Amino acid sequence: MNKINKNFFCSSGMGVVLLAAMPFMSFAQKPNWQNLDLKADSTFGISTEKAYNELLKGKKSVPVIVAVLDGGVEAVHEDLKPIVWVNKKEKAGNGKDDDKNGYIDDIHGWNFIGSSKGSVNYETLELTRLVRRDNAKFANADATSVKANELAAFEAYQKNKAELDQELAEAKTGYERFGGIKNAIDAVVKKIGKENPTREDFQAFKPENDMETNIQRIMLAQLKNSSFDDFYKTQIVPGYDHYKNQVEYNLNVDYDPRGIVGDDPNNSKERFYGNNDIAGPDARHGSHVAGIIGAVRNNDLGIKGVADNVVIMGVRCTPNGDERDKDVANAIRYAADNGAKVINMSFGKGFSWDKAIVDEAVKYAVAKDVLLVHAAGNDNKDLEVENNFPNPDYIGGGKASSWITVGASSWTNDGKIKANFSNYGKTKVDVFAPGVDINSSVPGSKYEKLSGTSMASPVVAGLAGLIRSYYPKLTAVQVKDIIMKSVVKVGQSVEVKTETDTKTIPFADLCITGGIVNAYDALKLAAEYKK
Incomplete structure (x- = not known):
């Protein structure tokens, strides 16, 4: 991936x-x-x-x-x-x-x-699997405790671990951001009272706080050329699901589904x-x-x-x-x-x-x-x-x-x-x-x-x-x-x-x-x- x-x-x-x-x-x-x-x-x-x-x-x-x-x-x-x-x-x-x-x-x-x-x-990502593999050997090691013939592998592990940590942190941020946007849109749609509100529905909506005002602004811009259902399903849900899957599966060293294959x-x-x-x-x-x-x-x-x-x-x-x-x-x-x-x-x-x-x-x-x-x-x-x-x-x-x-x-x-x-x-x-x-x-x-x-x-x-x-x-x-x-x-x-x-x-x-x-x-x- x-x-x-x-x-x-x-x-x-x-x-x-x-x-x-x-x-x-x-x-x-x-x-x-x-x-x-x-x-x-x-x-x-x-x-x-x-x-x-x-x-x-x-x-x-x-x-x-x-x-x-x-x-x-x-x-x-x-x-x-x-x-x-x-x-x-x-x-x-x-x-x-x-x-x-x-x-x-x-x-x-x-x-x-x-x-x-x-x-x-x-x-998981291949990066995640490599870090998981090497955790057993190097998780508690440092450069002074690693054997000379394993030093290159240890340095590769450190580099991979740092990259995985960075990607996981970014994924968590994205998950939180998209989750916040999704929840805010869901809340506004619930107040409007329609599953697939139109641009006119958002125009008529009366925001009660800054977040609702921001959602109204975004939706008025997006619904000029799209239906709400299309926008929500092609932009919001995929973004939310992507970061959720990154955090829970792709970048999670504790997740391993391979047992189902049996090889x-x-x-x-x-x-x-x-x-x-x-x-x-x-x-x-x-x-x-x-x-x-x-x-x-x-x-x-x-x-x-x-x-x-x-x-x-x-x-x-x-x-x-x-x-x-x-x-x-x-x-x-x-x-x-x-x-x-x-x-x-x-x-x-x-x-x-x-x-x-x-x-x-x-x-x-x-x-x-x-x-x-x-x-x-x-x-x-x-x-x-x-x-x-x-x-x-x-x-x-x-x-x-x-x-x-x-x-x-x-x-x-x-x-x-x-x-x-x-x-x-x-x-x-x-x-x-x-x-x-x-x-x-x-x-x-x-x-x-x-x-x-x-x-x-x-x-x-x-x-x-x-x-x-x-x-x-x-x-x-x-x-x-x-x-x-x-x-x-x-x-x-x-x-x-x-x-x-x-x-x-x-x-x-x-x-x-x-x-x-x-x-x-x-x-x-x-x-x-x-x-």
Whole structure:
């Protein structure tokens, strides 16, 4: 899960960004904007619709399996049900491992953070787990009592402990602040006497103290372009829940839900555990990701995915907190072994428990001609100097050849095209893709706009699936090369805010390619690739 910054908070631990600062804002953009064209629609999408209209009519394609490694996918969603992967070698509900792959009744995928007892929902951060691990050895130690060969580990523990303490203090402050705002709004709404008061209701309200006056002012400003219900559910409740979960779960060294899985969490080599519930207790994030990739395009329902002939395999490995390296490694191997040609990973963290086991799984997937697509993260950090795991750089040297790291862009072709939450890195991020206010599928056959590099990554994963569907002879490395070479370059400079100031830098310095991915140009290049 990405850390909080002063302007944003991440919902659910998997990279969804929602505004958290007063006064609240609202955005306006064209529907399906991520698939629109800059010239035709004055919107900096990836020209998917143009590609379908001008390049793909009458062309044949083959189904491509795209694995969504995430917090859960709702297989029965109206816009996803027709494209959810079905393991035809497995007989549903018979309690047997028919295909002998080690996973019983894995009809639509697998859940590595569950068991017959249920599934993990909330988890700690990796930072919290590292501090908990080292507390036993170093909690009462000092530099004079630590053995020389353990001094480096002790210093790392001290640094981690200080960071955890700081984050917990900030979370408690945020919890208190949002709790106060929420309670004040609840009290005013109770006095008004309506569950969903209008702007006129707040205008007519007579404040009796400074707090009520402040709430009235805020609500009059916010309800100009929003209903109270929408404002409350998308701004207040998520902010309150986020900080509450940080304090009670993510940053709590005494909280450990792993017992429900029943594995040995310290044995990274363990492969066969979990259950077949690919939705889990919270499928919002993963369902949204899946819809961006391949929601049915021709059913007159909801949204249009990027790819028109992909199959979504749900592999649950990411809780509401930080994913464990063991689960990520097993999820990658499962996807590769069961036919996925593209893997989307909309998650990330600043610490790694066992990077080596993830590296091994990545090498395994690369050897099986799989393209891995990963979100750059939502901390507005420069990845040249900040860690973000997983990543394509192997311990000991070398780099995954079929891996793409994706930053998030907005729809306007100006100095604000970089999403202000998106991580960046001149040599660490490969491309940018739409990731602000993306409308997609969420549980209950509903739809919701979310923002984050979590949304940008599946745009690229969908593009990769689209290319591999229409040009199945291309390798994963070739597809990456095509996506990188066909970006639309961004010529202007952009604003990048740091903790101390705002600097203006060329967009070209944000990523290797200096551009936004483009489906139209990628498919044109694919048609001519190595002819």
